[in-house]
Amino acid sequence: MARKLTINDYKTNVWVDWCPGCGNFGILSAMYQAFADLQLDPEKTVVVSGIGCSGKISHFINVSGVHTLHGRSLPYAEGIKLANPDLTVVVNVGDGDLLGIGAAHFVALGRRNVDLVVIMHNNTVYGLTKGQASPTLARGFQPKALPKPNLQDAVNPIGLAIASGYTFIARGYAARVQHLKELIKKAIQHKGSAFIEVLQPCVTYDNIHTYDYYNKRVYDLQEEGWDPIVKSPEEFPQKAAQALIKSYEGDGRIPIGIFLVNPHVPTFEERYAQRLPNYLKVPPAKEPIEVDGKTMITMRRFKELFGKYIIEFKQ
Amino acid sequence: MNELRYILGGPQGGGLETLSELLSWAYAHAGYGVISDREYFSNIKGRHSYVHATVSAVELPRHLTYPVDIVAAMDAETVFTHFDDLRDGGYIIYNSDDDNVSFTSIPSMERDLRERLTSEFKELGVDGTVKSVVKYLQSNRKVRVVGLSFKELLMEIERREGIVPSQASRYISTILAGAVAAITGINEEDLDYSLKRRFVREDLYRHNRAMANIVIEAVKGQFGSELKLDKPSVKVSGVLVASGNDVIATAKIVAGVRFQAYYPITPAADESFTLEEYEALGGEGSIVVFQTEDELAAINAAIGAALTGARSSVATSGPGFDLMVEGLGWAGQNEVPVVVTYYQRGGPSTGQPTRGGQSDLLSSVFASHGEYPRIVLASGDHEEAFYDAIDAFNYAETYQVPVIHLVDKFLANTIATIPLPNLDGIRIVRGNLAPKGLTEYKRFDLSSVISPRAFLGDYVMWYSGDEHDEYGHIDEDPINRIRMFDKRMKKLDLIEKEIPEERRYSYFGSERPDIVIVGWGFVKGVALKAIEELSGEGIKASYYHIRMFIPFPRESITKIAGEVGVDKLVAVEHNYQAQASRLVAMNTGITVGKSVVKYTGRPIYVHELVNAIKNIMRGSVREVLSYGA
Numbered sequence: 001m002a003r004k005l006t007i008n009d010y011k012t013n014v015w016v017d018w019c020p021g022c023g024n025f026g027i028l029s030a031m032y033q034a035f036a037d038l039q040l041d042p043e044k045t046v047v048v049s050g051i052g053c054s055g056k057i058s059h060f061i062n063v064s065g066v067h068t069l070h071g072r073s074l075p076y077a078e079g080i081k082l083a084n085p086d087l088t089v090v091v092n093v094g095d096g097d098l099l100g101i102g103a104a105h106f107v108a109l110g111r112r113n114v115d116l117v118v119i120m121h122n123n124t125v126y127g128l129t130k131g132q133a134s135p136t137l138a139r140g141f142q143p144k145a146l147p148k149p150n151l152q153d154a155v156n157p158i159g160l161a162i163a164s165g166y167t168f169i170a171r172g173y174a175a176r177v178q179h180l181k182e183l184i185k186k187a188i189q190h191k192g193s194a195f196i197e198v199l200q201p202c203v204t205y206d207n208i209h210t211y212d213y214y215n216k217r218v219y220d221l222q223e224e225g226w227d228p229i230v231k232s233p234e235e236f237p238q239k240a241a242q243a244l245i246k247s248y249e250g251d252g253r254i255p256i257g258i259f260l261v262n263p264h265v266p267t268f269e270e271r272y273a274q275r276l277p278n279y280l281k282v283p284p285a286k287e288p289i290e291v292d293g294k295t296m297i298t299m300r301r302f303k304e305l306f307g308k309y310i311i312e313f314k315q
Numbered sequence: 316m317n318e319l320r321y322i323l324g325g326p327q328g329g330g331l332e333t334l335s336e337l338l339s340w341a342y343a344h345a346g347y348g349v350i351s352d353r354e355y356f357s358n359i360k361g362r363h364s365y366v367h368a369t370v371s372a373v374e375l376p377r378h379l380t381y382p383v384d385i386v387a388a389m390d391a392e393t394v395f396t397h398f399d400d401l402r403d404g405g406y407i408i409y410n411s412d413d414d415n416v417s418f419t420s421i422p423s424m425e426r427d428l429r430e431r432l433t434s435e436f437k438e439l440g441v442d443g444t445v446k447s448v449v450k451y452l453q454s455n456r457k458v459r460v461v462g463l464s465f466k467e468l469l470m471e472i473e474r475r476e477g478i479v480p481s482q483a484s485r486y487i488s489t490i491l492a493g494a495v496a497a498i499t500g501i502n503e504e505d506l507d508y509s510l511k512r513r514f515v516r517e518d519l520y521r522h523n524r525a526m527a528n529i530v531i532e533a534v535k536g537q538f539g540s541e542l543k544l545d546k547p548s549v550k551v552s553g554v555l556v557a558s559g560n561d562v563i564a565t566a567k568i569v570a571g572v573r574f575q576a577y578y579p580i581t582p583a584a585d586e587s588f589t590l591e592e593y594e595a596l597g598g599e600g601s602i603v604v605f606q607t608e609d610e611l612a613a614i615n616a617a618i619g620a621a622l623t624g625a626r627s628s629v630a631t632s633g634p635g636f637d638l639m640v641e642g643l644g645w646a647g648q649n650e651v652p653v654v655v656t657y658y659q660r661g662g663p664s665t666g667q668p669t670r671g672g673q674s675d676l677l678s679s680v681f682a683s684h685g686e687y688p689r690i691v692l693a694s695g696d697h698e699e700a701f702y703d704a705i706d707a708f709n710y711a712e713t714y715q716v717p718v719i720h721l722v723d724k725f726l727a728n729t730i731a732t733i734p735l736p737n738l739d740g741i742r743i744v745r746g747n748l749a750p751k752g753l754t755e756y757k758r759f760d761l762s763s764v765i766s767p768r769a770f771l772g773d774y775v776m777w778y779s780g781d782e783h784d785e786y787g788h789i790d791e792d793p794i795n796r797i798r799m800f801d802k803r804m805k806k807l808d809l810i811e812k813e814i815p816e817e818r819r820y821s822y823f824g825s826e827r828p829d830i831v832i833v834g835w836g837f838v839k840g841v842a843l844k845a846i847e848e849l850s851g852e853g854i855k856a857s858y859y860h861i862r863m864f865i866p867f868p869r870e871s872i873t874k875i876a877g878e879v880g881v882d883k884l885v886a887v888e889h890n891y892q893a894q895a896s897r898l899v900a901m902n903t904g905i906t907v908g909k910s911v912v913k914y915t916g917r918p919i920y921v922h923e924l925v926n927a928i929k930n931i932m933r934g935s936v937r938e939v940l941s942y943g944a
Contacts, residue, residue, distance in 0.1 A: 014788050042775045048619075051780075059779070059788050064771050066622065067779035067789070068615065069645055075576075075612035079619025080771060082603050083574050083627070087772055108608035276594060276601040284601045285623035285770060289571025290743035295705075297569045299738050305597055306565050308512075310735065311343050312553035 005039055007032045014059045023200030024053060026174035027092070027121060028060055033177070034184035035063065045088045048077040050097035052128045054121040057092045071102030074109050077116050078268075084285040085269045088188060090117045096126045099135040099155050110164025112268040113192040119184065120157060120195070121174075123202035124209055131205030143206040158247035158259055161195040162240050167262040168194035169228075169243065171255065173218050174201065175211055179256065186258070192267050199254070214254065221246070221257030228258040236262055317372040317545045319499060320380065322397050323491065325389025326423070328360035330488035333513060334387075335366040335730070337492040340509035341501050343556045343732050346547035348375035350840070351730045352918060354944070357581070357668045362423050363392045365944065370499075372545040375554070375732050377696050377840025380921035381942060384542055385498065387491045391416040391445045392424055395432060396944045398448050404457045406542065407449060408494045411462035414446040428944075459541075461494055461534060471529060476522045489523045493530030500543030553735040555697075559726035562697045562733065563656060564589035566704035567628060568596070569736075571743055574620035574627040576605040576613040581668050582727040583630040583658040610635035614642035614655070621646075621653045622778065624770030626708050628654035632724075633662045633675050640682045643717050647687025649778045649787075650759070650766070650803065652711035652718075652746070656704065659723040659836075661916040670916025671724035673836050674890035679719045680864055680898065688806040690714065691864040693721040695821075695839030697733045699862065700726060709744040710814075714806050715765060721864075723889070725837040725918050749773070757785040761798055764805045811866045819868035822875075824857030825850065830932055831879055833872070833907055834887040835861040835895050838919060842887060845924040856928065859884075861895055867902040876905045885909040885931050887924065909936045917943035 010032045018024045035045070045063035049055040051070035058065030068076045073091050081089045098106050098120050109116070124137040131145025135155045142149040161169045168190040172180035180198065187194035199218070201211050221228075226246070230239045243260040273279045278287075289296060303310060323338070325331045332353070339349045348371040356362035367383070369376040382402035388394045388409040395418040401407060418424065418432050432443070439455075441447040452458035468490055469483040478486075489510075496506050506527060514520040555562065564586045567575070577587040591604040603620070607613045613629045621627040631639065636657055646653050659675045661667030679691050690710045694700035700722055711718040749756060749767035756774035760766040766785075769776060777787030782799060784790035790799075824846040832842045839860050846856040859875060861868060876884060884907045886896035893910035900906050911927040913919050920942050927938035 012788075044772055046771055056789070059777060062775060064775050065777040065779075065787070066619070066771075067777070067781065069641055069780055072611060072615040072642065075607065075615035076619035076622075078605070078612075079574065079576065079616035079621075079627070080623055082605060082616075083620035083625040084623040084770075084772055087623070104608045105612055108612065272601070272603060276603075277598060278595075279601040279603075282601070283623075284573035284603055285620070285625040285772070287573060287600050289573070289626060290745070293742050293744065295569050295571065295738060295741040295743050297738060299735075301597075302565075302569065302736070302738060305568070305593060306555070309555045309557040309561060309565070310553060311340075311556060311732075312735075313346055313551070 005036055007036045010035045010042070010062050012060055012062045016060050017056065018053055019204045021203040022053070023123060023174035023202065024057065024121060026177050026180065027119065027198055027200060028057060030172070030177045030180035030184055031057070031061060033181040034188065035061070037181070037185055038188060040088055044086065045090070046080055048073050048080065048089060048091045050093045050102070052094040052097055052126065054092050054094040054097065071097055071100070072105070073097065074102060074105035074118065078109065078112070078114050081114055081116055082268065082272070084283040085115070085280060086283055090119065090188065092119045092121065095120060095122045095124065095134040095136045095157070099157060099160070106160065107164045109193050110161060110166045113165065113167055113265050114268040115191055115193070117184070117187040117194045118196070120197050121200045122157065122197050123200045123206055125202050125205045127202050127205055141208055143208050145205045156247055157197045159244050162244050162247065162260060165265070166195040167192035167265050168258070169260045170195070170258040171197045171199065173199045173214055173256050175214065176218070176256070179220065183258065190261065192265060199256070217252065217254040218256050219253055221255045221259065226257065228261045230260070230262040230264060233264045236264065316542065319370040319542060319544055320368065320383040321385035321387060321495065322365055322367050322383050322400055323387045324363065324365035324393030324397055326360065326392070327355055327358050327362045327364040329389055330485065331364050331366060331389065334488035334491050335368070337488065337509045337513055338495055339368070339556060339730050340512055341496065341505040342370045343554055344508045345502060345505040346549060347372055347544060348549050348732045349556070349730070350376045350379065352379055352725065353728045354917060355669050363396055365393065365397065370544065371549070372547045373549065375549060375551070375734065377731070378844035378921050379841070379918055380844070385495060387495055389487055389491060392421050394445050394448055395421070395424070396428065398452055401452065401456065401458055404459070406459045406461055406498055407452055408461040408463065408491060409445065409449065410465040412464050412466050414444065416445050417443045419443060459538060461498070461538060463490060463494065463530065465490060468526070468529060472522065472526045476525050478522055486523060486526045489526040490530050493527035494534050496527065497531040497534035498538060498540060498542050500540030551734045554732040555735060556730060556732050557697070558585065558728060558730050559697055559700055559722060560585035561589050562701050563704045563722070564593070566701040568593055568602070569738065569741060570705040570708045571626050572602060572628055572708070573625035574603045574605065574617060576607050576616040576629050577631065578607050578610045578613050578635060580632045580635045582660055582724040583632045583635070583656065585727070586630040586656065610638040611642065614639035614653070615645070618642060618646050618651050618653050621651050622771045628656060630656040630658065632658045632660050634665065636675065636678070636682070644683045644685055644687065645780045646717040647683070647689060647803070648685070648780055650715040652708070652715055654707045654711050655717065655719045657719050657721050658727045659721065661914070667916040669724070671837065671918060672889050672914060672916060673723055674894065674914065676721065676864065676890070676894040677897065679721055687803055688714070688716050688810065689865060690716055690718045690810065691721060692718065693835045693862060693864060694726065695836060695860055695862065697726065697731045701733070701736050705741060709742065712746040713744050714810055715746065715768060716806060721836065723837055758787045759783060759785045759799065761785055761802055764802055764809055814863070814866050816868055816870050819861070819863040819866060820871050821860040821862060822857065822871070823860065825855040827855060828857040828879055829855045829883065830928060831875060831884050832856065832858045832887050832928070833861070833884050833896065833899065834858065837889065838887050841919045841921055841924050844921045845928060848921065848925050849928060854932070864898055867898065869902050872899055873903050873905065881905055881907070885911060885928065887911045887919065889913050889919065911938040911940060913940035915941055915943065
C-alpha cells in the first residue's frame with residue numbers, strides 16, 4: 001500500500017441510516033478504527049453481513065462487502081474464506097440472525113475453527129421488523145414493542161460459543177468504542193474462529209437495555225485480572241468451565257472483555273492443508289483451471305486420475 | 316444371443332454391490348456393454364435389494380427390460396420377489412438350503428407384497444416355500460434350476476483355504492458371480508480381472524478365486540454355458556465403467572471445480588465422496604469438499620466460494636434443494652455463477668428416498684420467490700451427464716447465473732459402460748472477466764448485460780440480496796429498480812440467442828413418425844430402445860429428447876408438432892403430471908395431451924413402454940406404468 005490508510009479511507013459515501021443514537025454506530029466506529037489500526041487492505045478484506053439493522057454495515061465500510069441472507073452469513077463467510085484463505089473475513093450479524101434463524105451455522109463454525117471473526121450485535125430485539133423478542137431477550141422481559149412479556153428464555157451466547165468450540169470468545173459494549181476496537185483487532189489477529197458479542201442498545205424498541213442500564217452494570221474482565229488464555233490443551237476443560245460460569249454472570253454486573261482464548265486448535269484451513277499440499281500456497285480460488293480456454297485435464301491426466309473406472313481394449 | 320439380462324438379489328448390505336461389480340467389470344473387460352441398475356430400500360442392512368442389468372454384445376446399452384434370463388438369489392426373499400421376472404427357459408440360481416423357507420416367514424418383506432403373493436401362489440397352486448416356487452418355475456416355465464447349497468460350498472472353501480467360519484459368508488457374492496459366469500460363459504481372464512480389481516488384498520483375491528472356481532466347475536459341468544453371449548462387436552477403444560455419481564464427479568474435475576459443498580443426502584452424496592477422493596488432484600491442486608451442517612449452509616457456502624472465483628457447486632436431492640431455494644435467489648439477484656447438481660428422487664417430503672423420479676422439474680424451473688434468470692439442463696444418460704456437468708459451469712460463468720443440472724437416482728446409482736470422453740473438445744469458458752488495474756470497479760456495471768466479473772480479493776466490491784446499484788449498494792429507487800431488473804432478466808434473451816436450438820434437444824428415429832415420444836432425463840435410454848422395437852414391428856416411432864428446459868427448445872418442438880400433428884405426441888415421464896409436457900404448453904402453447912407416466916420409483920422398462928405406446932396409438936390418452944419390484 002502506497003500510503004497509510006486513515007479511518008476516512010474505510011468509510012463509504014453511503015448514508016448510515018440507523019436510528020440516531022443506535023448502538024450500531026459504536027460498533028461501526030470501532031470497526032473503522034480497528035481496520036485502520038491494522039491497515040487492512042480494503043481489497044483483501046471482506047465484511048459479510050446478514051439481514052436486519054446490523055446487516056447494512058457492509059455497505060458503510062470501504063472494504064468488500066457481502067450483504068447476505070437472514071441467518072446465512074456464516075456459510076457465505078466460510079465459503080469465501082475456504083476458497084481463498086488469503087482474505088480477511090469479518091462477519092457482522094444480529095442476535096436473531098445468528099442465534100435464531102442461523103443457530104445451526106453458529107454451532108458448526110465453532111467445530112471448524114475457520115479463521116473468521118464473528119461480531120454479533122446483541123440488542124435483544126428484532127429491530128428492523130419493529131421490536132419483536134430476539135433469542136437473547138430473557139423470559140418475562142417486555143421491551144416496549146412487545147404486546148406481552150417474553151415467554152422464551154434467553155440463550156447464553158458466550159456459553160454457546162464455548163460449547164461450540166470457538167477459540168476466541170469476547171464480549172464488548174457498543175458505548176466503549178476503544179475497548180471494542182481492541183477486541184476486534186485481537187479477534188482479527190487471532191488464528192481461528194473468533195466470536196465477539198456486542199451489547200448494543202436499541203434506542204427505539206428496547207427501553208430496558210439502555211445505555212444507562214449497561215453503563216451501570218458493565219465491568220472489564222481484564223481490569224479485574226481475568227486471564228482468558230488456555231496455556232495447554234490439558235488446561236482447556238477447566239478454563240472453559242470457568243469461562244462458562246463467568247458467562248452466566250449478569251445480575252447486577254455484566255462482564256465485558258475476553259472470556260477465553262484457546263490457541264491449541266488447528267484452524268479449518270490448516271486441517272485442509274494437511275490433506276491438500278498446495279492449499280495454503282495457491283488458494284483454490286486462484287488456481288488456473290484452463291489453458292487457452294481448454295481444460296487442464298488432458299486425456300493422459302484423466303486416465304492417470306481415473307484409471308480405476310477405465311477399461312481399454314486392445315485394438 | 317446378443318443381449319443378456321439378469322437380476323441379482325439379496326439383503327441390503329449383504330454383498331450385492333460386490334456381486335454386481337464383479338459381473339459388470341468382467342463383462343466390460345470382455346468388451347460387452349453393460350448397464351446395471353440398483354434398487355434398494357432406505358435401509359442399511361436387511362431389506363431386499365436387487366440389481367437389474369442388461370449386457371449387450373452389440374451396443375453400450377442404456378435400457379432395462381423384462382423378462383430377464385437369470386435371477387441369481389442370495390436369499391429366499393429374492394426368489395419370492397423376482398420369480399415372475401424370469402423368462403420361460405431362464406435360469407434361477409438360488410441357495411438350496413432355503414428350500415423349506417416360506418414367504419410368510421420373511422420379516423423384511425412388506426405386507427403388500429406378502430398379500431399379493433398369497434393370492435398369486437394360491438392361483439399357481441404353490442405352497443409358498445422356496446422349493447415349491449422353484450418347482451413351479453421348472454415345470455411350468457421350463458426354467459433351469461441351479462440350486463446350490465451355500466452351506467456346503469462355504470464349508471468347502473473353509474476347508475480348502477483355511478478360512479475361519481465366521482468370515483465365510485463374505486464369499487456369497489462370489490458364489491453367485493461364479494454361477495452367473497459359468498452359465499454365461501465369462502472367460503477366466505475377464506472374471507479374474509474383476510476379482511483382482513475388487514479384492515485388492517492378495518489373500519482375499521485368492522480365496523474368492525478359489526470359491527469362484529469351485530462354483531464354476533460345478534455349474535458348468537451340469538448346465539454348460541447356454542447363455543453365452545455372441546462375440547462383442549461394440550466399437551469403442553475404451554470405456555468408463557462408472558455410476559452416474561462418479562461420472563459427474565469426474566466431469567466436475569475436468570471442468571475445474573474447486574469448491575463443492577454438500578449435506579449428506581441420498582442419492583447425491585456419493586458424488587461428493589468421489590470428489591473428496593480426488594480433492595488433491597494427484598498433488599496438483601486443491602478442491603475444497605465441504606460437508607456442511609445443512610443444505611442452507613451448503614448452497615450459501617458454495618455461493619460465497621463462487622464470489623472468490625472458484626468454480627463452485629453443490630450436489631443435492633429434492634429435500635435439500637427445497638432448503639437451498641432462498642440461496643439460489645440470492646445467487647440470481649447477485650449474478651453468481653453456481654451450479655446445483657440435482658439428483659431427483661421420489662417426493663414429496665421424504666417420499667421414496669432411495670427410489671427414482673423426475674418429479675422435481677417444475678420445482679427446478681420455478682422454485683423461488685421473485686424473478687431471476689437461471690439455466691436448467693437435464694441429462695439423459697451417463698454420457699450426456701458428463702458433458703452437461705461441464706457445460707453447467709461454462710453457462711454459469713458465461714451468463715453469471717445459477718445453473719441447475721437435473722439428473723436422478725436412476726442415473727446416480729446405475730453403473731454403465733460409456734465411451735471414454737473426448738477431452739480435446741472441452742472448453743472452459745469463464746465469461747466476461749474484469750481486467751486487472753482498473754481505477755474504479757462496479758460489480759453491476761449497467762453498460763452491458765453481463766457486467767465484467769471480478770473476484771473478491773481483486774477489487775473492493777459489494778453484493779446485496781437487496782436491490783442494488785451498480786456498486787452493489789442497496790438502492791430502492793424505482794428507475795434503478797427497472798434498470799437493474801431489466802439487466803438481469805435480459806440475460807434470458809441473451810441465453811435464448813446464444814445457446815443454439817440443437818443444444819437444447821435431440822431427435823431420434825423416423826423423420827415421418829406415426830408416434831413421437833417426448834421425454835427427458837433417464838427416459839432417453841428406454842425410449843430409444845422402444846422406438847427401435849416398435850419400428851421392428853412396423854410402427855414408425857421417434858423420440859424427441861429435451862436436454863434443456865431453460866432455454867427451452869421452442870422452435871424444434873413447434874416444428875415437429877406442426878409437421879406430424881400434435882395428436883401424435885406422447886409425453887413419457889417419471890412423474891404423475893407429465894411435467895415436461897406442461898412446460899411444452901407454457902413455452903409453445905402446444906398441448907401434449909397424451910402421456911405415459913410412471914411414479915412407482917422404479918425405472919420405465921422397454922417392454923412396458925412398447926406396450927403403453929401401442930395402447931396410446933389405439934386411443935388411450937394416459938398410461939400409468941407399474942412394473943418392477
